[in-house]
Amino acid sequence: MQINVNTDNTITKHQGLDEHVDTVLRASIGRFSEQVTRVDVHLSDENKEKKADGGNHCMLEARLAGVAPIVVHDHANDLHQAINNASGKLARALDSTIGRLHDKHRHTAVPVVSVDGDIDPTADKHLTDN
Template sequence: MQINVNTDRTIQNHQGLDEHVESVVRGSIDRFGDHITSVEVHLSNENKEKHADGGNSVMMEARVRGYQPIVIHDHSDDLRQSIKNAGGKLARALDSAIGRLQDKNKHATPAVDDPLSDKHLTDS
């Protein structure tokens, strides 16, 4: 699973921030790793003219095999808290979406005849 971190001009992107985002994302959704090809993370500050915390926004978009992309948003005064909240939201959204996808695939698979059940019917 590839994780890409993007920031606007109001957020200083540095290796520590990238590592924190990747750690939160992997910790939140690693169990879905076989289903996800990539995650795009966009960080911004809505109070751009102030260049200070207060309107931090996180958008995460997970690309899921066989399903439409899953997108979530979170806003918080604290950027790290917003990243953590977004990771939790993404995990819940993926849990729901992948569950629906698995249910759909399970119902789409034709039932296989069980030869033992036919024998049981003819023996009666």
């Protein structure tokens, strides 16, 4: 799983910030590392000039093969808190999306073939992992 950290001109990007993002993401979504190919992280402070609270913004965009990107956002008073909150949201979104994909593949219809090799259109059999 590749993690790309991007910042706007209001955030000073440094090694410690990259390491924090990497640590938090791997802790929260590491179990999905086989399915997630890349996570793009976008950080900004929308209120830096105003000295107001709550302007720290974190957007996470996770890429999975064959699925539209999964995007989550969070705003917080502290940039680290925004990163932590967004990573939790991403973990829940990935869990839901991957679970739905797994269920979809598990419950695909299978045609029933009669003894003479004809497909029986009246039969309704489904694959399950039971």
